Amino acid sequence: MGDTTAPSRYQLAEIGALLAEPARAAMLLALIDGTARPAGELAQAAGVGAATASAHLKRLLEGGLLAVHVQGRHRYYRLAGEDVSALLEALALPRTRPALPAPAGGDRALRLARTCYRHLAGRLGVGLCDAMLSNDYLHMTGEGLRLRESGAAALVSTGLQPSSAQALLPLQGRSCLDWTERRMHVGGPLGVSLTDAMLEAGWLRRRRGSRALQPSDDGLRRLMALGVRIDAG
Incomplete structure (x- = not known):
């Protein structure tokens, strides 16, 4: 998402697929305030177990929507940037x-x-x-x-x-x-x-x-x- 080049139709489809899963959408919305949160908190926000949350977080990281900060044994997830937050807010707009x-x-x-x-x-x-x-x-x-x-x-x-x-x-x-x-x-x-x-x-x-x-x-x-x-x- 930080790349300034226009996304291809395949990239756009991948972003849509990432957002189409309610648990992943819940994780992203929990981070829209700019905070960084551990996997356990995001699993709770999404209403899923630890293993399922881990799989979703891996997808979001690979898709460029999340970034991770490692501090010792702990991993804290945040949105990859303000452009991701803007995307989420824009998609929430009823037309x-x-x-x-x-x-x-x-x-x-x-x-x-x-x-x-x-x-x-x-x-x-x-x-x-x-x-x-x-x-x-x-x-x-x-x-x-x-x-x-x-x-x-x-x-x-x-x-x-x-x-x-x-x-x-x-x-x-x-x-x-x-x-x-x-x-x-x-x-x-x-x-x-x-x-x-x-x-x-x-x-x-x-x-x-x-x-x-x-x-x-x-x-x-x-x-x-x-x-x-x-x-x-």
Whole structure:
């Protein structure tokens, strides 16, 4: 998946075959937040035994959708890259409606704010991207999205540490189509570092056992000061 050349029809068919198995799909979705997990956790997420999980993980590694990190006797599996996460999110998009109906419970929390391979997604993510583009804090280049000096200054004036804001300037971002909102949020290294900075500042908090993010009251006020608008849905 990291290869920039266009896939052949056989490669595309192989990717489809890998995703067509529900247990393998469950393993991939368990890693979509950018974490690395041992085989036992992925077996539990997929509802299969250890031997079956091992066979599925071998297929996903060979297919280029997963990477593995070996630490001593332990092996930790993760998505092979952000392009794999983007593929999974894009494939989850229903093609028949312009937007998903308002979900309930934990799904509503995911729709509001969540991690998409470690960057902010959901209504808060697309709202932040919209606000920063409309205020000319972000600009599009041939390589992707870049933060302007005015954007770094706006983040500082809103309460982000100057060192954190300045560290964002050299980073490249990418527009990532949001699974629930059908609009773009900021992905790539810029999106990841911006999300990390907001987490460190306390604007966002992680929810235990979920990739949903909880905005703090203070964080919502600061995001609104940047121009982020979130409808009541």
